Amino acid sequence: MVNLNKVAKKTKSYEYQLIIMRHANAESGSGKSDVDRELTDKGLKQAKKVGKALAVMSLIPDQIRCSGATRARQTLERMLKYFGDKPGVDYRKSLYEDGMQAILGEMSHMKPKTKRLMIVGHEPTVSSAAQWLASPDSDPALLNVLGLGLSTGSVVILGSDKPLAQWDLRSAHLIAILTPKDCAA
Numbered sequence: 001m002v003n004l005n006k007v008a009k010k011t012k013s014y015e016y017q018l019i020i021m022r023h024a025n026a027e028s029g030s031g032k033s034d035v036d037r038e039l040t041d042k043g044l045k046q047a048k049k050v051g052k053a054l055a056v057m058s059l060i061p062d063q064i065r066c067s068g069a070t071r072a073r074q075t076l077e078r079m080l081k082y083f084g085d086k087p088g089v090d091y092r093k094s095l096y097e098d099g100m101q102a103i104l105g106e107m108s109h110m111k112p113k114t115k116r117l118m119i120v121g122h123e124p125t126v127s128s129a130a131q132w133l134a135s136p137d138s139d140p141a142l143l144n145v146l147g148l149g150l151s152t153g154s155v156v157i158l159g160s161d162k163p164l165a166q167w168d169l170r171s172a173h174l175i176a177i178l179t180p181k182d183c184a185a
Contacts (some may be wrong), residue, residue, distance in 0.1 A: 004056070004183070007157065007178070010175050011175050011176070013093065016115055016116070019155055019157050020130050021075070021127060022121065022154050023152065024042075024043035025039065025043035025152040035068075035070065043071070048078055049133070049180045049183040051079030052101070053081060053182075061087045062088070063110065064089045064090070065092055066091050066095065066121075067096040068088050068092060072120045092106070095116060095119065095122075099125050100132065103125065103126075109165065110164040111163050112165070117164055123149055125152055126156065127149045130158065133167060133169065143174065145177050157170040157174075158174055158175060159172060159175050160172045165177055
């Protein structure tokens with residue numbers, strides 16, 4: 001089991017933080033278009049656990065960018081109950097359609113006052129982006145997990161003392177990867 005207090009302390013040792021999340025568990029095909037798939041009951045519970053854990057760790061984002069796909073929006077809506085009024089939220093079609101470049105693009109537009117950005121998106125984009133951003137001197141076990149891909153509802157936390165718009169590839173410290181099970185109280 002992951003020690004959330006240690007994760008929180010380590011995260012806060014960096015001035016700037018990026019939280020990348022894969023949407024929670026969604027229904028399979030079910031006759032809907034991919035963009036319209038909704039969360040399952042399991043997915044709703046996953047989103048609640050992760051949102052609550054981030055709030056308990058005082059890792060509430062300043063800004064959130066979320067894919068416009070239904071399952072990503074539902075994931076974030078469930079989490080916002082724990083975040084209060086603090087985060088500015090924008091929904092982006094590009095985070096569904098444009099892959100890793102969309103994540104890097106969102107980061108490049110962040111002003112230095114944004115200390116903690118959260119992006120809610122999809123696989124394989126979220127794990128690929130985290131892999132490209134993570135420094136090679138990060139924990140090899142965590143880097144290996146990114147290579148395998150993230151399960152639904154999982155969160156990657158990266159940190160740096162540089163503003164988000166100045167992050168280069170392979171320059172951020174990979175702090176943690178949390179699954180919904182890690183976030184269970």
